[in-house]
Amino acid sequence: xxxxxxxxxxxxxxxxxxxxxxxxxxxxxxxxxxxxxxxxxxxxxxxxxxxxxxxxxxxxxxxxxxxxxxxxxxxxxxxxxxxxxxxxxxxxxxxxxxxxxxxxxxxxxxxxxxxxxxxxxxxxxxxxxxxxxxxxxxxxxxxxxxxxxxxxxxxxxxxxxxxxxxxxxxxxxxxxxxxxxxxxxxxxxxxxxxxxxxxxxxx
Numbered sequence: 001x002x003x004x005x006x007x008x009x010x011x012x013x014x015x016x017x018x019x020x021x022x023x024x025x026x027x028x029x030x031x032x033x034x035x036x037x038x039x040x041x042x043x044x045x046x047x048x049x050x051x052x053x054x055x056x057x058x059x060x061x062x063x064x065x066x067x068x069x070x071x072x073x074x075x076x077x078x079x080x081x082x083x084x085x086x087x088x089x090x091x092x093x094x095x096x097x098x099x100x101x102x103x104x105x106x107x108x109x110x111x112x113x114x115x116x117x118x119x120x121x122x123x124x125x126x127x128x129x130x131x132x133x134x135x136x137x138x139x140x141x142x143x144x145x146x147x148x149x150x151x152x153x154x155x156x157x158x159x160x161x162x163x164x165x166x167x168x169x170x171x172x173x174x175x176x177x178x179x180x181x182x183x184x185x186x187x188x189x190x191x192x193x194x195x196x197x198x199x200x201x202x203x
Contacts, residue, residue: 068103072199073129076122082201083108083119085126089195093172093188096133096197097148105201106149107135110156119198120181129177133197136173137188142166145173160184 072084082105090096097107110116123132136154138145143164145154160179164170170185174195186195 064103071099073126075201076118077203078118079115080203082203083122084199084201085123085129085132086196086199089190089193090133090197091190093133093137093148093197099197100199100201103199103201105199107133108198108200109135109147109149110154112156113158116156116158120175123175123181123198124177129196131174131176131184131186131192131195133172133174133186133195136183137171138164138185139171139188158182 068084071088072086076083086096086099090099093107100106108119110119119134123129135147135149136145136157137148140146145157146152147154154173160176160182163179163183164185166185168187170187172186172188174184174186175181175198176184
């Protein structure tokens with residue numbers, strides 16, 4: 001569930017720009033693509049929040065849920081947690097982590113084989129998704145994979161064929177349909193407008 005603190009923060013961020021148009025509100029560095037309908041939907045949610053200063057916490061939660069549905073595909077509920085795959089690409093792994101944090105979670109951390117199998121099936125069965133960023137980086141030391149959030153070593157890895165190959169300084173972890181949802185290393189920065197990221201959120 002989204003915390004009250006997060007709801008207040010989102011309320012403040014939304015209402016700062018109550019008079020903003022879509023051009024001034026949308027400042028992401030994402031590659032050019034047809035996102036106008038997505039932007040318009042976010043603007044509509046923003047206006048609903050800003051038209052009534054007496055919105056209840058329940059109404060605000062509903063608006064946050066609506067925004068979540070715009071940003072992410074339908075969730076996977078596993079082991080009392082919610083996992084969501086973005087509908088939009090990421091400019092960098094840091095940007096992806098920021099999205100996840102804004103919704104009270106973090107980039108999905110694969111901790112064991114059971115969780116991995118659940119996430120693997122989730123990736124494989126989510127349409128229009130190919131490469132999905134998850135938590136894990138060996139940027140600090142090549143071959144030593146750590147969770148970015150905690151700095152602790154990854155407790156589970158299952159590489160695709162010939163991976164990791166560090167082709168072109170690939171320091172971030174992803175799951176790739178090409179490899180049956182197995183793990184692969186890719187650059188932490190922007191690679192393709194088709195790439196997505198996976199957040200792990202409180203249920």
